Amino acid sequence: MAAHVNEVVLPGDILQELSDSEQYPKLRLGPGLRIDVDNVVVCKCGILRFREPSVFWVDTHQKRYVPVKGENILGIVISKAGDVFKVDIGSSEMATLSYLAFEGATKRNRPNVQIGDLIYGKLLVANKDMEPEIVCIDSTGRSSGLGVISGGFMFKCSLGLVRKIVSPDCQLMKLLGKHMPYETAVGLNGRIWIKAKTLSHTIAISNAVCCAEYMSKKQTEVMVKQIVSSQWT
Amino acid sequence: MTSQRADCGNLELRSQSCEQNLLSRPDGSATYCQGDTSVIVAVYGPAEVKQSKEFLDKATLEVIFKPKVGIPGCSEKFQERLIRNTCETIVLTALHPRSSINIIIQVMHNAGSLLSCCVNSTCMALLDAGLPMSCLVAAVTCSLSCDGDIILDPTSQQEKEAKAILTFVFESRDNEIITSNTHGIYSIKQYYSCVEACRKYGFVSCQSPLGTTNTVEQ
Numbered sequence: 426m427a428a429h430v431n432e433v434v435l436p437g438d439i440l441q442e443l444s445d446s447e448q449y450p451k452l453r454l455g456p457g458l459r460i461d462v463d464n465v466v467v468c469k470c471g472i473l474r475f476r477e478p479s480v481f482w483v484d485t486h487q488k489r490y491v492p493v494k495g496e497n498i499l500g501i502v503i504s505k506a507g508d509v510f511k512v513d514i515g516s517s518e519m520a521t522l523s524y525l526a527f528e529g530a531t532k533r534n535r536p537n538v539q540i541g542d543l544i545y546g547k548l549l550v551a552n553k554d555m556e557p558e559i560v561c562i563d564s565t566g567r568s569s570g571l572g573v574i575s576g577g578f579m580f581k582c583s584l585g586l587v588r589k590i591v592s593p594d595c596q597l598m599k600l601l602g603k604h605m606p607y608e609t610a611v612g613l614n615g616r617i618w619i620k621a622k623t624l625s626h627t628i629a630i631s632n633a634v635c636c637a638e639y640m641s642k643k644q645t646e647v648m649v650k651q652i653v654s655s656q657w658t
Numbered sequence: 659m660t661s662q663r664a665d666c667g668n669l670e671l672r673s674q675s676c677e678q679n680l681l682s683r684p685d686g687s688a689t690y691c692q693g694d695t696s697v698i699v700a701v702y703g704p705a706e707v708k709q710s711k712e713f714l715d716k717a718t719l720e721v722i723f724k725p726k727v728g729i730p731g732c733s734e735k736f737q738e739r740l741i742r743n744t745c746e747t748i749v750l751t752a753l754h755p756r757s758s759i760n761i762i763i764q765v766m767h768n769a770g771s772l773l774s775c776c777v778n779s780t781c782m783a784l785l786d787a788g789l790p791m792s793c794l795v796a797a798v799t800c801s802l803s804c805d806g807d808i809i810l811d812p813t814s815q816q817e818k819e820a821k822a823i824l825t826f827v828f829e830s831r832d833n834e835i836i837t838s839n840t841h842g843i844y845s846i847k848q849y850y851s852c853v854e855a856c857r858k859y860g861f862v863s864c865q866s867p868l869g870t871t872n873t874v875e876q
Contacts, residue, residue: 461792470785471788489705517707517754517757517758
């Protein structure tokens, strides 16, 4: 494993080991790294991460979303334009959503989508030169949880926090679920939707999620305990 | 000598401090203090762009400079332009075409060396926003007194008494100058000695953890 993994890197740093093509013949570079002439150069500040066999990326703190193909996102319908909806996903451009990209939708049978609705979708096209496009079905035509979301409560947070929550190491959502049942949809564009049985549960869960950004495993456990005990008294 | 500073010598910088992510609404923010000079910078972007300002191959970079009191005038517009040109050389705008990056600089207090403080603060805010950059920058201001002495990071009193004020911005990769801004009269020899005096500090403050020293970034 290369040096500097799990260390802070800054823009302009040259990663000499990665530039050596013999050590990593199938080098894969993720966000925050780029190739400049023959060197691997860091272009974002953050912590360098590594995954077997040869995947490298930089974990950064960021608030603004930049669309990435295949990511699940939460968006708000802004307008209807002919056969597409314009959806705000928090990036520099509105995403488009075809009315045929819903489960069971046909030209006759249009989905019931209104302006202001919350959409849980998947990015089909995400390219810096093109408008992002989202869909609410997978390749087999099933919705698999995607689509219009009704009720509940949506709030925004940093991109680092949503990535932390969806990572398998994070127990926060499971711990909370043991004590109060709720539904959730996490969009990787920094939006989280929650639907719990009561208002106080919704508030408690959203507060717990917002507070968990810089907490360790132990700290989140303690926090969940505190929240649960305050709920029943 | 009256212009001698109490806190440190003439060839040293005043104490510096920085705080990032202190504003909740912008995508990136930072405040930077050099002695009593302090500015706060907010960065928005990549965000939507007006059609008239859109570039098909790169992001539009805009800098808004807000003085402590009053409305921005000619000199503020000049500073905006200077900072924008500096940022355009380090931000990889080609990675976010048809979008805009807005940088808003608010002066909190001007006690000399304002331009270098603005540049340093902008760099920290860009870092916080997570925008792709080719390298970091560090700016150092120095002034030449009437008897030809170099004073680094001058206070406003020292700036008033100075014969010339020179500001240099260095990038972190090769430690080369990317911006040079001067006021007043000086000889070519004096210019080069100022560059070398400033470079010494621009280099230290721009070193990454992968190198040996790291003062500003922590």
